Amino acid sequence: xxxxxxxxxxxxxxxxxxxxxxxxxxxxxxxxxxxxxxxxxxxxxxxxxxxxxxxxxxxxxxxxxxxxxxxxxxxxxxxxxxxxxxxxxxxxxxxxxxxxxxxxxxxxxxxxxxxxxxxxxxxxxxxxxxxxxxxxxxxxxxxxxxxxxxxxxxxxxxxxxxxxxxxxxxxxxxxxxxxxxxxxxxxxxxxxxxxxxxxxxxxxxxxxxxxxxxxxxxxxxxxxxxxxxxxxxxxxxxxxxxxxxxxxxxxxxxxxx
Numbered sequence: 001x002x003x004x005x006x007x008x009x010x011x012x013x014x015x016x017x018x019x020x021x022x023x024x025x026x027x028x029x030x031x032x033x034x035x036x037x038x039x040x041x042x043x044x045x046x047x048x049x050x051x052x053x054x055x056x057x058x059x060x061x062x063x064x065x066x067x068x069x070x071x072x073x074x075x076x077x078x079x080x081x082x083x084x085x086x087x088x089x090x091x092x093x094x095x096x097x098x099x100x101x102x103x104x105x106x107x108x109x110x111x112x113x114x115x116x117x118x119x120x121x122x123x124x125x126x127x128x129x130x131x132x133x134x135x136x137x138x139x140x141x142x143x144x145x146x147x148x149x150x151x152x153x154x155x156x157x158x159x160x161x162x163x164x165x166x167x168x169x170x171x172x173x174x175x176x177x178x179x180x181x182x183x184x185x186x187x188x189x190x191x192x193x194x195x196x197x198x199x200x201x202x203x204x205x206x207x208x209x210x211x212x213x214x215x216x217x218x219x220x221x222x223x224x225x226x227x228x229x230x231x232x233x234x235x236x237x238x239x240x241x242x243x244x245x246x247x248x249x250x251x252x253x254x255x256x257x
Contacts, residue, residue: 013237016041019086019135020236023071023124024094026053028191029142032225033091036233038064042089047071047080049094071120077127087131089236092121092164093142097197098156105156117160121167138180140232141168145187145251161185165247172245180244182235187251188213189223217252 020037024030026048038044038061046061047069048054054066067083070076071094098105098113121141132139146154147161168183175181188194194213202209214221231250234240249255 013234013239014041015089015233015236018042018088018236019045019084020089020091021045021047021067021084021087021128022091022093023047023069023120025091026050026057028193029186029189029225029228030091030093031057032229033093033232034058034061034064036226036229037089037091037236038062040233040237042236045084071124072115074123074127077123081127081131084128084131086135087128088135088137090125090128090132090137090139091142091232092124092139094120095142095160097193098160099153099197099201100155101153102155104153110156110159113156113160114163117157118163118167121164125167125171133175133178136178138182138236139168139171140235141181141183142228143168143183143185143247145185145249145254147183148185148247148249148255168247169245176244180240182240182243182246182248184228184231184235185247185249185251185255186228187217187223187249187254189225189228191225194222217254218257219252221252223250223252 015037020042022030022034025034025046034044034046044061044064045067046054046058046064047067049070051068058064058066067080069080095117096113098109141164143164144161146158147165151158165183168181171181198206198209228250
């Protein structure tokens with residue numbers, strides 16, 4: 001994209017005067033999303049369990065604040081709602097990975113994945129719903145291609161992201177006039193999430209596995225967090241006013257292959 005095109009894009013899809021909260025906002029896709037929404041004019045709440053990291057990011061954005069938030073704890077959410085008061089945009093981004101087929105995933109691990117990836121979306125959305133309805137706001141759930149296609153050795157993760165897609169659709173039809181709810185489904189993206197996976201499971205063959213991750217996207221590379229964040233910005237903008245209940249793969253052609 002040329003510099004002229006980038007400048008034109010940044011003049012479009014404005015979010016001036018809106019208040020946004022991004023869970024898991026201190027790193028990866030969440031961090032890029034906080035930066036992009038702030039660039040678009042929104043006041044951003046960087047919500048993360050890693051508070052110091054969230055504060056560090058917020059301090060660089062100007063129109064942002066950090067919020068120490070455990071998305072799995074209702075009491076943490078209640079305090080956050082009381083402190084915020086106004087919300088136009090909610091990005092449910094917090095999540096964890098899991099590797100293994102159904103025979104390898106123990107019940108405790110399955111429960112933890114569902115708690116963070118599914119139940120937290122329910123808890124966070126439920127907590128902030130009155131504020132979002134009052135603002136005629138929007139929710140963007142960060143799903144995954146893992147909710148759209150089967151991926152070997154990702155039993156719990158695929159299950160959790162499929163549930164996020166189902167929640168997105170249900171909320172969109174439950175509140176069609178008061179709220180827009182959409183789900184962005186990234187393919188593999190270059191984040192600390194992926195680097196942690198490589199270190200934990202493939203420490204002695206990182207280059208080989210990284211090449212495999214690139215190759216499974218027909219475009220021949222993994223995505224960048226900023227590319228996902230740009231789509232989040234558009235979905236939150238007035239230009240996307242007719243969009244709700246949508247599933248938006250951004251995956252380098254993975255789901256088209």
